[in-house]
Amino acid sequence: MLYRLLFFTGTLTILSMYACKKEKSIEGLVTETHCGYSPYSDGSFFNYLYTNSNGDRSEYSVMVDGDTTINGQQYSVLYDGSANQFIRCNNGSYFLYEQELTLPGYQLEPGDRLFLRDNYTTGASWEDTVSVTISGVAQKGLLQYHILQQQAVHTVMGKEYKNVIVIRQDAAILAGETVFPAGTIATYYYALGVGHIETDSPTDTIRLLNYAIR
Numbered sequence: 001m002l003y004r005l006l007f008f009t010g011t012l013t014i015l016s017m018y019a020c021k022k023e024k025s026i027e028g029l030v031t032e033t034h035c036g037y038s039p040y041s042d043g044s045f046f047n048y049l050y051t052n053s054n055g056d057r058s059e060y061s062v063m064v065d066g067d068t069t070i071n072g073q074q075y076s077v078l079y080d081g082s083a084n085q086f087i088r089c090n091n092g093s094y095f096l097y098e099q100e101l102t103l104p105g106y107q108l109e110p111g112d113r114l115f116l117r118d119n120y121t122t123g124a125s126w127e128d129t130v131s132v133t134i135s136g137v138a139q140k141g142l143l144q145y146h147i148l149q150q151q152a153v154h155t156v157m158g159k160e161y162k163n164v165i166v167i168r169q170d171a172a173i174l175a176g177e178t179v180f181p182a183g184t185i186a187t188y189y190y191a192l193g194v195g196h197i198e199t200d201s202p203t204d205t206i207r208l209l210n211y212a213i214r
Helices: 002-006
Strands: 018-026 045-052 057-070 073-079 084-090 093-098 101-103 106-108 111-117 125-134 137-156 159-175 178-191 195-200 204-212
Touching: 057 084, 111 125, 111 137, 111 159, 111 178, 137 178, 137 195
Parallel strands: none
Antiparallel strands: 018 125, 045 057, 045 204, 057 073, 073 084, 084 093, 093 111, 101 106, 106 125, 125 137, 137 159, 159 178, 178 195, 195 204
């Protein structure tokens, strides 16, 4: 599942909320920007190993199945065997488009989630205000992103990747003007020319096994 690949969602009330366009950032900019961390050309595929806290393992594949236009923006379509996900990049900012989701007692509005900035330096951060309605009650929170490393070297499943960006994603609850930290969701690793190579969360890991860029 690509959503798992990009965002761990262990706490429904906070971690699977809709990310509004309002955002705040503390930024240091890399002078050269690109979109090389989403090389999602049609026919490319990525095979991943998922491991949970019990040591249970399963493999799954993500295939790039062309592109589509949503609200005037062009997105690559990534299919994991059960659902599509939509990714786009604009001048070094990477977005996941979340479709509308309505379940009994739960409503998620459609919209973009900014999950990666390749032009931010180590130590930079940004956050999205998030909101969701659960059992008729509107709730708000924050998704907070922190660049831990830029242009790092990282080894996954015995393969060395260069120009890796490492991002930690945290969650917090908003109660009036007070922010209550809700913990770390996961740490993500993205390699230039490859994309997502690893995710580490408190309960799961995802690691790239192999891939082919078409």
